[in-house]
Amino acid sequence: MFAGFFCAVKRNFPPPRSFFSVTDKQRAPDDWTVVQAVLAGKPGAFQTLVRRYERQVANIIYLSLGNREDVEDLSQEVFLRLYQSLPRLNPQRSLFSWIYRITANLCIDEIRRRKIKRILSLEFLIDEGRSLAEMGGRVHAPDRILEDQERRHAIVQALQNLPADHRITIVLREYEDLSYEEIADALQISVPAVKSRLFRARERLRALLEPHLRGGS
Amino acid sequence: MKHIPKQELHGFHDGRLSAEREREIVLHISSCNACRMESEDLARIRSWILSAGDVRPHSSFAGDAETRAYDTEQLEGQWLGIEKVAARTVLVLSVLVAALTAFSMIASPPASASVDAVLNDDRQDSTVVQFMVEHEISRDEALVAAVTKQE
Numbered sequence: 001m002f003a004g005f006f007c008a009v010k011r012n013f014p015p016p017r018s019f020f021s022v023t024d025k026q027r028a029p030d031d032w033t034v035v036q037a038v039l040a041g042k043p044g045a046f047q048t049l050v051r052r053y054e055r056q057v058a059n060i061i062y063l064s065l066g067n068r069e070d071v072e073d074l075s076q077e078v079f080l081r082l083y084q085s086l087p088r089l090n091p092q093r094s095l096f097s098w099i100y101r102i103t104a105n106l107c108i109d110e111i112r113r114r115k116i117k118r119i120l121s122l123e124f125l126i127d128e129g130r131s132l133a134e135m136g137g138r139v140h141a142p143d144r145i146l147e148d149q150e151r152r153h154a155i156v157q158a159l160q161n162l163p164a165d166h167r168i169t170i171v172l173r174e175y176e177d178l179s180y181e182e183i184a185d186a187l188q189i190s191v192p193a194v195k196s197r198l199f200r201a202r203e204r205l206r207a208l209l210e211p212h213l214r215g216g217s
Numbered sequence: 218m219k220h221i222p223k224q225e226l227h228g229f230h231d232g233r234l235s236a237e238r239e240r241e242i243v244l245h246i247s248s249c250n251a252c253r254m255e256s257e258d259l260a261r262i263r264s265w266i267l268s269a270g271d272v273r274p275h276s277s278f279a280g281d282a283e284t285r286a287y288d289t290e291q292l293e294g295q296w297l298g299i300e301k302v303a304a305r306t307v308l309v310l311s312v313l314v315a316a317l318t319a320f321s322m323i324a325s326p327p328a329s330a331s332v333d334a335v336l337n338d339d340r341q342d343s344t345v346v347q348f349m350v351e352h353e354i355s356r357d358e359a360l361v362a363a364v365t366k367q368e
C-alpha cells in the first residue's frame with residue numbers, strides 16, 4: 001500500500017552513525033528540550049523528534065522484518081507509541097533508548113505474529129524452500145563475486161533466519177552501533193545476555209553467509 | 218599456535234578488550250590465517266548489515282507522524298466522551314435490571330414449587346421426559362417424581 005513511500009538509498013548512502021557517536025549525556029538534553037515543546041503542544045515539535053530518529057527506526061524494522069512494504073506502517077506505529085508515552089517518560093533517562101525499546105518490542109511481536117501466521121498458512125514451507133534454494137545456488141558458485149545489491153539481499157535473508165531476539169540484538173549492535181550496555185537497556189536484558197545473543201547471532205550468520213564470505217570481498 | 222578464543226574475537230571486534238589484549242590479538246592475527254579470517258568475517262558481516270540498512274523515510278514521513286499523533290489524541294478525547302456516556306447508560310440500566318429482578322422475586326414465589334409451574338416450564342418439562350424415559354413410567358408418574366425431586 002505504501003510501496004514507494006520509503007525509498008532505497010543509493011549504495012553509498014552514509015549510515016547514521018555520526019548521530020550516535022556523541023555520548024548519551026550530550027544528546028539527552030536536546031531530545032528532552034524537544035519533548036518539552038511537544039508536551040507544550042508546539043506545532044512541529046514532534047516532527048523534529050521523528051526526523052531525528054526516523055531513519056534508524058525504519059532500518060531496524062527493515063533489517064528485522066526483511067521487507068520494505070511494512071516499514072512505513074510499523075514506523076508510524078513506533079512514533080505513535082512514542083508520542084503516547086511521552087508524558088510518562090523519565091527525563092533522567094535517554095530518549096533514544098526508549099525509542100529503541102519501542103521499536104524492538106514492536107519488531108519482536110511482529111516477527112512472532114508473522115511466524116505464527118506463516119505456520120498456520122503453511123506458506124513457510126514455500127518460503128524456506130525458496131531461500132534455501134537461493135543460498136544453495138550460491139554454494140555452487142563460490143567464486144562468483146557478488147554485487148552489492150545481491151549481498152544486501154543475502155544478509156537481509158540471513159538475518160531472517162535468526163530468532164527474533166537475536167536478530168534485533170545484532171541489528172542494534174551492527175547497524176545502530178549501540179554498546180552492549182545500551183542494547184541491554186533497550187531490550188531490558190543483562191549485558192551477558194547481550195553478549196551471548198551477539199555471539200550466537202554472528203556465528204549463525206557466518207555459517208549462513210559462508211558462500212558469500214568465501215566468495216567475495 | 219594457540220588460537221584466539223571465539224568469544225574473545227567477538228569482544229575484540231566490539232572493542233571490549235583492554236588495550237594490552239587488543240595488541241596481542243592484532244599481533245596474533247597478523248600471523249594466523251584462521252583467526253584473521255574469522256575476524257574479517259565479523260567485520261564483513263557488520264559492513265554488509267550497515268550497507269543493507271538503506272531505507273530512508275520519505276520527506277513527509279515526520280509530518281505525517283505528527284498529524285497522526287495529534288489526530289489520534291483528539292480522536293481518543295472524543296472517544297473518552299462517548300465512553301463516559303456509554304458507561305453511565307450501562308450503570309443506569311444495570312440498576313434498573315437489578316431492581317426489576319428483585320421486585321419479581323418478591324412479587325411471585327420461585328416457579329419450582331408447584332405442578333403447574335413444572336407443566337409450564339419447558340426446561341422442567343424436559344426433566345419430566347427424562348424421568349419417563351429413564352424409569353419407563355407414565356407422564357403423570359414422571360411429573361410427580363420431578364416435582365418431588367425439586368421439593
Ligand SMILES: [Zn+2]
Nearest residue numbers: 220221249252
Ligand atoms: Zn589463530
